Amino acid sequence: MPGENLSRDEARERAALLSVDSYDVSLDVRSAVGEGQAEPRTFRSVTTIRFRCNEPGASSFADLVAPGVTAVTLNGKDLDPGEVFDGARIALEDLAAENELVVDAQCAYSRTGEGLHRFVDPEDGEVYLYTQYEPADSRRVFANFEQPDLKAPFRFEVRAPEEWTVWSNGAGELADGVWRFAETKPISTYITCVVAGPYHYVTDHYTRTLPDGTTLEIPLGAMCRKGLAPYFDADDVFLVTRQGLDFFHDHFDYPYPFGKYDQAFVPEYNLGAMENPGLVTFREEYIFRGKVTQASYEARANVILHEMAHMWFGDLVTMVWWDDLWLKESFADFMGTFANVGATRFTNAWTTFANRRKAWAYRADQLPSTHPITADIRDLQDAKLNFDGITYAKGASVLKQLVAYVGQDAFLEGARRYFKRNAYGNTRLGDLLSVLEETSGRDMGAWSRKWLQTAGVNSLTPQVLLAADGRIDELAVVQEAAESHPELRPHRVAVGLYRRTAKGALERYARAEADVDGPRTVIADLAGAEAPELVLVNDDDLTYCKIRFDDASLATLRDHLGDLTDPLARALCWSALWNLTRDALLPARDFVGLVLRFASRESDIGVLQMLHAWAESALVHYVAPKSREAAGRLLAEGALRELREAEPGSEHQLAWARFFASTAADEADLRLLGDLLSGTAVIDGLDVDQELRWAFLEPLAAHGVADEAVLAAELTRDDTASGKRHQVRCLAARPSAAVKAQAWAQVVESQALSNALVEATIAGFAQSSQRDLLAPYARKYFEVIARIWEDRSIQIGMDVVRGLYPAFQDRPETLEATDAWLAAHADAPAALRRLVLEARDDLARTLRGQECDARAVTG
Numbered sequence: 001m002p003g004e005n006l007s008r009d010e011a012r013e014r015a016a017l018l019s020v021d022s023y024d025v026s027l028d029v030r031s032a033v034g035e036g037q038a039e040p041r042t043f044r045s046v047t048t049i050r051f052r053c054n055e056p057g058a059s060s061f062a063d064l065v066a067p068g069v070t071a072v073t074l075n076g077k078d079l080d081p082g083e084v085f086d087g088a089r090i091a092l093e094d095l096a097a098e099n100e101l102v103v104d105a106q107c108a109y110s111r112t113g114e115g116l117h118r119f120v121d122p123e124d125g126e127v128y129l130y131t132q133y134e135p136a137d138s139r140r141v142f143a144n145f146e147q148p149d150l151k152a153p154f155r156f157e158v159r160a161p162e163e164w165t166v167w168s169n170g171a172g173e174l175a176d177g178v179w180r181f182a183e184t185k186p187i188s189t190y191i192t193c194v195v196a197g198p199y200h201y202v203t204d205h206y207t208r209t210l211p212d213g214t215t216l217e218i219p220l221g222a223m224c225r226k227g228l229a230p231y232f233d234a235d236d237v238f239l240v241t242r243q244g245l246d247f248f249h250d251h252f253d254y255p256y257p258f259g260k261y262d263q264a265f266v267p268e269y270n271l272g273a274m275e276n277p278g279l280v281t282f283r284e285e286y287i288f289r290g291k292v293t294q295a296s297y298e299a300r301a302n303v304i305l306h307e308m309a310h311m312w313f314g315d316l317v318t319m320v321w322w323d324d325l326w327l328k329e330s331f332a333d334f335m336g337t338f339a340n341v342g343a344t345r346f347t348n349a350w351t352t353f354a355n356r357r358k359a360w361a362y363r364a365d366q367l368p369s370t371h372p373i374t375a376d377i378r379d380l381q382d383a384k385l386n387f388d389g390i391t392y393a394k395g396a397s398v399l400k401q402l403v404a405y406v407g408q409d410a411f412l413e414g415a416r417r418y419f420k421r422n423a424y425g426n427t428r429l430g431d432l433l434s435v436l437e438e439t440s441g442r443d444m445g446a447w448s449r450k451w452l453q454t455a456g457v458n459s460l461t462p463q464v465l466l467a468a469d470g471r472i473d474e475l476a477v478v479q480e481a482a483e484s485h486p487e488l489r490p491h492r493v494a495v496g497l498y499r500r501t502a503k504g505a506l507e508r509y510a511r512a513e514a515d516v517d518g519p520r521t522v523i524a525d526l527a528g529a530e531a532p533e534l535v536l537v538n539d540d541d542l543t544y545c546k547i548r549f550d551d552a553s554l555a556t557l558r559d560h561l562g563d564l565t566d567p568l569a570r571a572l573c574w575s576a577l578w579n580l581t582r583d584a585l586l587p588a589r590d591f592v593g594l595v596l597r598f599a600s601r602e603s604d605i606g607v608l609q610m611l612h613a614w615a616e617s618a619l620v621h622y623v624a625p626k627s628r629e630a631a632g633r634l635l636a637e638g639a640l641r642e643l644r645e646a647e648p649g650s651e652h653q654l655a656w657a658r659f660f661a662s663t664a665a666d667e668a669d670l671r672l673l674g675d676l677l678s679g680t681a682v683i684d685g686l687d688v689d690q691e692l693r694w695a696f697l698e699p700l701a702a703h704g705v706a707d708e709a710v711l712a713a714e715l716t717r718d719d720t721a722s723g724k725r726h727q728v729r730c731l732a733a734r735p736s737a738a739v740k741a742q743a744w745a746q747v748v749e750s751q752a753l754s755n756a757l758v759e760a761t762i763a764g765f766a767q768s769s770q771r772d773l774l775a776p777y778a779r780k781y782f783e784v785i786a787r788i789w790e791d792r793s794i795q796i797g798m799d800v801v802r803g804l805y806p807a808f809q810d811r812p813e814t815l816e817a818t819d820a821w822l823a824a825h826a827d828a829p830a831a832l833r834r835l836v837l838e839a840r841d842d843l844a845r846t847l848r849g850q851e852c853d854a855r856a857v858t859g
Contacts, residue, residue: 103143115140193276275310290691295606306336322383330395364389406440456485496539587856588622622849648685732764762803778806
């Protein structure tokens with residue numbers, strides 16, 4: 001990635017110098033089809049930028065990452081591309097007050113999901129294109145000023161194969177073989193978009209009468225590859241879209257400003273989705289080829305609404321620089337769940353948020369790379385890595401706490417004023433805080449310093465003192481922080497008291513809201529209450545913290561967790577127990593035992609699937625090595641028991657089937673998977689569809705039961721892009737030294753694989769049951785990662801550095817090797833060092849967890 005970075009200082013200097021008036025971008029992608037073209041396959045890109053310079057005579061630069069530039073013209077003067085273009089930047093000297101830059105370039109189609117990605121469908125040979133830019137890959141498609149605060153209107157035109165359709169941010173028309181698109185509002189470069197190919201396209205419409213009596217008309221569209229059309233439930237996508245548009249118009253009082261609203265589900269996508277105004281892109285895995293649980297539909301709805309919230313938070317009003325990435329991502333993450341609960345059928349989405357999204361935040365906030373929500377983003381590599389659990393889930397959690405702190409009405413009124421004052425502009429933290437101070441009357445500066453400008457997660461623990469009559473004499477909440485981030489914060493919390501009813505249900509009988517601040521806060525409203533069996537210190541999940549338990553509460557959960565009747569309270573307790581496990585305060589086998597005892601009583605399917613993932617992670621990482629085989633056997637036995645006992649055809653049955661496949665290891669379990677595939681064994685109600693077949697095949701491949709011929713036969717049965725990814729993963733999972741060597745070479749020594757197949761190969765390569773087989777690659781990893789980071793795109797570099805770290809070599813020697821690499825590479829790029837430090841921290845946590853579990857065995 002040499003020469004492609006852009007620093008904050010450079011961006012700040014350029015923004016002070018330049019103002020951009022317009023872009024005209026002409027792309028010719030007819031070269032996307034046809035054989036025999038040299039690599040890299042390229043397309044023609046001609047860009048005209050009109051911009052002003054407030055210091056005539058000054059110098060600056062435009063951004064372009066391309067194999068070649070044919071011509072550069074500045075203010076009518078031809079420049080020598082060999083002199084002004086270095087592969088990443090175009091030098092611009094002696095600028096006038098008003099300027100016109102024309103760049104004619106040969107840009108490369110992408111196979112990494114960055115820039116203009118080209119995908120060939122193995123099912124029918126059709127070619128599909130889409131763009132993905134955030135944070136800074138539009139410069140791989142057209143010349144520009146690649147920073148969010150140099151907004152401008154864009155006009156795109158595209159020449160494409162005759163049988164194709166092309167979409168962009170604005171409405172398009174085909175005339176004389178050219179697709180021409182309406183000029184956009186002023187937007188940032190990273191949210192421009194082009195999608196082109198023989199996509200299956202479905203339309204709908206949204207109409208709303210606005211307060212002034214006018215009518216808002218929004219054409220709706222949704223698209224996917226032709227091969228996925230039979231599975232595309234566009235009606236549900238449109239339903240959630242219309243519900244979201246109603247919700248945001250009700251709450252934001254600012255009409256959707258970008259005309260049409262297309263949603264493209266595209267192949268080999270690196271992200272969940274991207275908020276390009278008028279043309280949102282999603283990973284096509286949100287189109288379900290087989291049976292999935294309601295949790296999957298809820299997740300898709302959340303992403304649809306998250307991206308829609310960005311139309312206001314991020315597209316209409318955009319951060320100046322990536323330091324304030326949270327201004328869009330935290331809000332969109334919060335608004336996605338807020339709208340899911342308020343507008344769709346997924347009324348329990350806050351439970352999913354508490355259980356799943358916050359788990360992401362808790363992990364990220366305890367890594368050595370944790371950072372304040374308002375981060376210090378020095379350059380684009382920093383920005384790429386900060387699309388993380390802090391910026392998204394912690395930020396959303398803090399906003400949820402802010403709503404409790406200032407009130408929902410004040411919060412939403414602040415948002416409305418923020419949009420109206422800053423429409424089509426760029427903002428910083430202070431711009432938002434000022435409107436929230438106006439609407440709430442609270443000192444947002446103090447709140448911001450505590451919550452947005454410091455890192456780390458606090459833990460809250462109840463202390464209960466009982467009087468002689470058995471009632472509460474005093475209930476206090478103790479707040480603690482890690483030594484590395486000692487900040488104590490103000491928390492608006494609800495404290496719930498629970499006890500069992502005569503019928504055995506564990507239910508809340510008292511609740512008090514309070515502001516917890518400092519190391520110890522007494523909850524005066526609960527004095528005199530009857531003695532609880534369980535104290536839940538962040539009941540209703542109002543704040544962002546790690547919940548701890550007193551001894552009596554923990555004992556209650558060990559025996560009666562399944563008796564908790566409230567789904568959100570139950571999810572919070574599970575999350576707290578998982579945090580105790582990760583923090584080496586609860587033996588991993590105790591957590592596994594709780595899952596085996598109580599997961600079958602979990603009504604929320606999303607929580608159940610999260611418990612399955614946590615239990616598997618506990619087994620793989622935190623159970624003491626000597627106990628791992630026995631614990632795995634217990635998990636597989638429990639999963640099979642629940643699979644057989646689940647209601648036939650239910651989503652719980654499907655979840656247990658997938659969990660059983662992930663834990664199956666002994667001969668009998670693997671034989672059952674094979675028999676379910678062949679049809680010689682049947683479990684009533686379980687439909688072994690194609691996606692479930694691949695889920696069963698991976699453990700069979702990893703344990704040497706399904707060989708290359710079996711996997712080739714399955715690909716013949718499912719000869720699709722999805723089938724190919726599954727087959728590649730299963731092939732790399734086989735327990736053979738030759739297989740591992742081949743997989744390693746395909747990822748590390750070759751660039752032939754696309755981003756999706758790199759991801760699949762890494763997933764298959766790294767099998768927890770093959771620790772000995774993977775041991776030789778620990779040393780190789782540290783030998784190659786600096787070169788990988790230098791040679792590959794940042795997305796592939798991240799995938800390789802994260803995915804191939806020898807996490808399953810869970811020994812002190814691996815920590816020592818990691819430390820040795822860090823010491824020897826003190827000058828390595830900060831983003832690369834961050835990834836290695838994070839992997840090291842995960843491994844150190846693994847070893848602490850294993851020690852905790854081992855002590856429980858011998859204690």
